[in-house]
Amino acid sequence: MKTFLKGSMTIYQGAEAHGEFATARLPDGIDHAKMVELYCxxxxxxxxxxxxxxxRLSLKAQFHLEDRARAPEEPRSLVPPRVRNFFAKPLFVGYSPLFPWRLAL
Incomplete structure (x- = not known):
C-alpha cells in the first residue's frame, strides 16, 4: 500500500515497485492471476x-497511511515478551512458594 503513495500505477508497475512477494515456498513470487485477485x-x-x-489509493487509505507515517514510533520494550515468573519457580524439589518452610516429599 505504501508504494501507491507515489501515485497511481498498473498491476505490472506495482509488481515492479513492491516485488512479486517471493517467499521460501514460492521463490518466483506469486503469479499474475493472484496479483490481479489481490488488487481486486x-x-x-x-x-x-x-x-x-x-x-490509486483511496482518500481514506491515503490519510490512514499518512497518519501512521506521522505518528511517533511506539516505544520498544527491552524485556522479552515472555518473562519467567521467578516467584512460582521451585527453588528445590518439594518447595512451595505458599509454604516455604514445609518440605513435601
Whole structure:
C-alpha cells in the first residue's frame, strides 16, 4: 500500500515497485492471476480505486497511511515478551512458594 503513495500505477508497475512477494515456498513470487485477485480484493475493501488499467489509493487509505507515517514510533520494550515468573519457580524439589518452610516429599 505504501508504494501507491507515489501515485497511481498498473498491476505490472506495482509488481515492479513492491516485488512479486517471493517467499521460501514460492521463490518466483506469486503469479499474475493472484496479483490481479489481490488488487481486486483491495478495490472491494475500499483501499484502492481502479481508473482504467491503473489503480490509486483511496482518500481514506491515503490519510490512514499518512497518519501512521506521522505518528511517533511506539516505544520498544527491552524485556522479552515472555518473562519467567521467578516467584512460582521451585527453588528445590518439594518447595512451595505458599509454604516455604514445609518440605513435601
Amino acid at each position: 480484493d483491495l478495490v472491494e475493501r475500499g483501499c484502492l480505486i481502479r481508473e482504467g488499467i491503473k489503480y
